[in-house]
Amino acid sequence: MSNSHLFLKSGFPRAPLQNGLGRYVCQLQRITLKFCKNNGSSRGMRDFIENHLVDFAKENPGIVVYVKPRRHRTPVLVGEYLNGEREWLSCRNSTQDEISKWIDLLKTQNGSSSSLRLRKMWHTDVPSIQGPWTPFMLRSPDALSQKYPSSEASKPLDAPTTATEKLIELFKQQKLEDEADISKKHAK
Template sequence: MSNVTWNLFWGSSFVKAPLQNGIGRYVQQLQRITFKFCKTHGGSHGMREFIEKDLVDFARENPGVVVYVKPRRHRSPCLKAEYLNGGSDYISTHKMSQDDIRRWVEYLRGRSGYPTERLRKYQHTDHPSIQGVWTPWLHRDPALNLVDYPNEELSCAHKTEKTATDELVELYEKQRLASEGKDSL
């Protein structure tokens, strides 16, 4: 899909954190969830099972979320979620299983309420790098993945190079001995 087509369906913005959420404390953004279903229609079977078996546990685990159960005659089942920022989501759960509905409820519970958007960044270049992303493991030997640690061969203990600390201690000792030699004269 080209960028032009992508932008027709998805907005684009920079990263947003609702109410600086997660900085200091977490505030769950889901405010209200409504379970709409039919008591007799076969397409609502999964929704009825979820309400009977999982809804009470969901309500106990999420005391800040208001849960509504709304039976409707001869209507398709759905979930409606409302968020603190005023946004809402509607998901049709027609002929979905109890597990599918549980997954959708968890998805709605973890959302911020903002519409899904393509993220933009502040930097732009017409000639992107072909080198790829650098990581600390980029130029390491793949055999290191199979090594059992601690490993004497890879440790610093067997190396003969002097460290900067060793050099400073040696210089200090030389100066101390030189100054003691002058004092004794």
């Protein structure tokens, strides 16, 4: 078992700003492309900047794009999100297509998915006062003490009458009352 989770922040999954209930708000606030002008491992980053960066900036006006040349360093993508989190990705020896896919991934994330150890896989803003539901919640307490296989447990439960069956019963009662009224009228 790994102990790598000990150094991660702990929390609950949560949609930031209730994203998706109203209009969609892109959580990526700014992206920084760091690269070397001469290093061979930055070739894909340089190609992306020359060919696709202007189109990306036009398509996403809500994301601020910074380009930062650095000497003798490996290319890096840094995404900063509205919640203050930063996502750092190394793009060493990546092609321009791979870099565009990494940027799309940063654009669609909310910034807290990979750097957070989830305590639960679900979260609600309004927790239940009654506690969590279990399959044994509405069972009879007698079922807990039974030994299985049991002939009593295998019997079908008395199903409540359906609305259709109740209507048929009411119709039959009404028909009997009408016949009784008719026989009283004829008896007079």
